[in-house]
Amino acid sequence: MKFRMAENSLFAVLLRKPWWISMLVAAAFVAVVQALLPAQYRNVGSLGALPFVVIAGIAFWRQLGAPSESESRSVLEGASRMGWPEFEQALRAGFTRQGWQVRSGQGGADLVLERNGQPASLVSARRWKAARHGEESLQALDNAMRKQDVSRGVYVALGELTPQATRLAKSRQIEVVQGDALVRLLRK
Structure with missing residues (x-):
């Protein structure tokens, strides 16, 4: 229990x-x-x-290691001003600092994360600037996970998720990286 x-x-x-x-x-x-x-x-x-x-x-x-409010605001504002190539590089650097090997994804995944024999994870981040993220955005990642036989997905978002998207993320083991988690990933 x-x-x-x-x-x-x-x-x-x-x-x-x-x-x-x-x-x-x-x-x-x-x-x-x-x-x-x-x-x-x-x-x-x-x-x-x-x-x-x-x-x-x-x-x-x-x-103890959490970013301050002003640092969070600064990092998130910086991320909202980035173009996709710059944001992708920032994500790659952040995941690499966490110990992941990062390579380009395909289909509904932008990146693939691998680490020491752990199962791969697919990352979807191209729609990071959207104000609201709906179920269809996460569905594309879920379809890529099924097609590539991957059990874990990561969805990166600056904006909020709709309730339907949140339910889909929980039911399909898709980790949503936003807010403080995104700041910790992007800060140097």
């Missing part, structure tokens, strides 16, 4: 916020406990802040 945290639970929200917010919540929890509980229960009651400290640690670790 696979456990999954509810998307809008307190801990899920805190994981998406800066790490220091969880530490503030933990400190506030301890302060309230110290003020309201009898002296013999204060130390035990303060242990209730431990989950918030753990969440702060996890958030800190995730945010």
